[in-house]
Amino acid sequence: MSAIKVRGLRKSYRDKVAVDGIDLDIAQGECFALLGPNGAGKTTTVEILEGHRSKDAGEVHIAMGKHEIGIVLQEAADAGDLSVYEAVSHFAGYYPRAREPMEVIEFVGLQARSRIRALSGGQRRRLDVAIGIVGRPRLLFLDEPTTGFDPEARRQFWALIKALEDTTILLTTHYLDEAEALAERVAVIVNGNIVAQGDPKTLGGRAEAKATVRWRGGCEETDDPVGLICRVRDMPELTVTRPSLEDIYLNLIGENR
Numbered sequence: 001m002s003a004i005k006v007r008g009l010r011k012s013y014r015d016k017v018a019v020d021g022i023d024l025d026i027a028q029g030e031c032f033a034l035l036g037p038n039g040a041g042k043t044t045t046v047e048i049l050e051g052h053r054s055k056d057a058g059e060v061h062i063a064m065g066k067h068e069i070g071i072v073l074q075e076a077a078d079a080g081d082l083s084v085y086e087a088v089s090h091f092a093g094y095y096p097r098a099r100e101p102m103e104v105i106e107f108v109g110l111q112a113r114s115r116i117r118a119l120s121g122g123q124r125r126r127l128d129v130a131i132g133i134v135g136r137p138r139l140l141f142l143d144e145p146t147t148g149f150d151p152e153a154r155r156q157f158w159a160l161i162k163a164l165e166d167t168t169i170l171l172t173t174h175y176l177d178e179a180e181a182l183a184e185r186v187a188v189i190v191n192g193n194i195v196a197q198g199d200p201k202t203l204g205g206r207a208e209a210k211a212t213v214r215w216r217g218g219c220e221e222t223d224d225p226v227g228l229i230c231r232v233r234d235m236p237e238l239t240v241t242r243p244s245l246e247d248i249y250l251n252l253i254g255e256n257r
């Protein structure tokens with residue numbers, strides 16, 4: 001059964017069409033990423049699914065009840081003088097089967113006694129995640145969760161999200177490596193339309209694309225890198241690459257503008 005099913009979703013702001021008839025099917029337990037350039041319609045879509053914004057047309061079915069949904073917004077609410085423990089416990093109080101606040105705080109790698117106002121940007125984001133998951137959500141919305149993270153914090157965050165098994169996750173991100181690390185499927189939105197979707201490893205014909213073989217003294221694009229390597233043999237500093245998800249994404253965006 002789908003966790004999220006969307007058909008023909010539309011939303012305009014005055015004369016600006018933000019979401020232009022999109023369909024989505026997200027399975028239970030799946031991590032699904034929405035990708036797209038600034039202004040493509042990702043946040044509008046997610047806000048409608050969260051129930052925070054009205055739609056003009058289309059159908060949205062969410063298999064989970066309100067108490068089973070966790071949301072990690074782009075910017076944390078300012079909780080001033082509260083400690084991490086107080087903030088997480090406060091939110092735990094809203095949910096019938098909340099996780100133990102201390103357990104969640106440890107899971108995201110924060111100190112219970114830290115004052116929120118003294119947290120760094122990345123630590124704030126961890127707190128947002130703690131608040132997002134304390135209610136033991138079956139569905140979690142993550143809107144650009146690692147913006148402003150240093151590379152190490154980003155990797156730690158990925159590990160944290162991967163450990164949330166059985167949770168359906170809808171992620172928006174501008175980081176293609178993040179989508180590839182976390183999402184089983186991605187959809188690329190341009191001008192309010194989905195222009196491609198699928199496994200990030202095969203999106204846009206990625207798996208069948210020619211390989212680029214480079215070595216000191218040569219570079220060739222080929223369907224058969226192994227054959228080429230066997231033929232040439234002496235290839236110092238050899239590398240074989242296929243298009244990255246970012247290459248495929250940029251092509252898709254260029255074609256659909």
Ligand SMILES: Nc1ncnc2c1ncn2[C@@H]1O[C@H](COP(=O)(O)OP(=O)(O)OP(=O)(O)O)[C@@H](O)[C@H]1O
Nearest residue numbers: 013016017018036037038039040041042043044045
């Ligand atoms: N409250 C609003 N009022 C008017 N127009 C809006 C509003 N919110 C979004 N838009 C417009 O709708 C379009 C889609 O915006 P949206 O925020 O959904 O895009 P996005 O894909 O999330 O972009 P980003 O990657 O920059 O967050 C844009 O053209 C934007 O200017």
